[in-house]
Amino acid sequence: MNDPRLPNLTSRNFPTAEEDARTLESQRYAGPESAYRLAFTDTNFLLREELRTVRMQLELLKPEMLQRELGIESTIVIFGSARILPEDQARERLEAARSTGDATAVARAEAALAMSAYYEQARRFAAIVTERSAKLASPIYVVTGGGPGIMEAGNRGAYEVGGKSIGLNIVLPHEQAPNPYITPELCFQFHYFALRKMHFLMRSKALVCFPGGFGTLDELFETMTLIQTGKSRPRPILLFGRAFWEKLIDFEHLVATGMIGAGDLNLFRFVETAEEAWDHLASFYGFDAIPNEETNNV
Known part of the structure; x- marks a missing residue:
């Protein structure tokens, strides 16, 4: 028996x-x-x-090491606008706008109320992912950009069903504080957009994209480019709201003018509801057919 007063052979x-x-x-x-x-x-x-270069390396390593230590292997990324409000807040804004009699403000508030349906779908989708993947050997964690709007909805949906979720926040000139629903040990802050976007994709099994602006489009098209060029393995890309996306981007025009191939339209799929999105992912990966012990590599 070792004498505790003596040095251990494995001591530093x-x-x-x-x-x-x-x-x-x-x-x-x-x-x-x-x-x-x-x-x-x-x-x-x-x-x-x-x-x-040292700071970039640290920004790459910190989220990678901490997620690995927590056993996080599979994620689903939710992108979308920071400006989309929950329905109750959108209704309050509309009532306030109507009280002013400002037609422009009313029109914008009515549009915000209509868009709030996407907040509720993102919230519902995150809850479904968190609940239904819990039975898998490798649970799936929701990842968002960590801010308000659709990002908040994603983290909130996971939080409300007792699950963990990840937030990859970014330092911006106008402060973007992390939303309150991110799991604290999985709330990261980035200086470099490129490294943040890399972390979005490193563990992702799917990209679910809600309506958004420049940032959402940047993240969407970078992902599609990586898959199109073979730099990243294929994975489902789901676009919520066909009417929004087809009005925003004329995909058929890109094919007709030879800017993309007809097969590139298969890189993404339109969905309308949280349930439809999950059903597609379950079908793609066979979640409902694969025994739990066989899902480690999902």
Whole structure:
């Protein structure tokens, strides 16, 4: 039996970086102009222009390592506008607009109320994914951009059924605070858009895209380009609301003018309801047919 007073054969030969970081710095060299700090604890040093590649590596590693430690292997990404409101808020805005008599404000509020249906569908879809995938050997986690609107709806749907969800927030000139429904240990903040978009796709088994603006279109078309060019494996891309998307983008025109091939229209599928979206994913991956122990690689 080992004597606890004796060194263990597996003991570290050197202190850990954390242990060194906790040691008191010399008071003589503790001033703000001092270069005495350990490099990895010196924020001013890490924020230098020359350290960009190091910061990019850290931004890649942190979400990857923490998700791996929590056993997260499969995700479904929900994209969509930060401006789409829950139905109750949209109704309040419409009532306020009507009280002013401003026709333009009323028209915008009526449009916002109509679009709020997508908030409810995103919320419902996230709840379905979270509940029905819980029985799989590798549960599926909802991922959003972590902000308001459709992003909030996705995290909220998972939260309301007792599940965890991921938020990949981004630092913007106008502050975008994370919504309150993200699981705290899965709420990440990014400086680099490119690395954030990479993390959206690294574990994703499907992309579900609700109506949105420039950011949503950027994320959608980057995903389709990666699949179209063979840089990423095929996966379902579901576009909620055929009427919205076909009015926004004339996909047939792209085919007719030779800008894309007819087969490229198979990269995505239109859906209208949360149930329809889940049914397509269940059919694509065979969720309802594969025994739980065989779904580890979904």
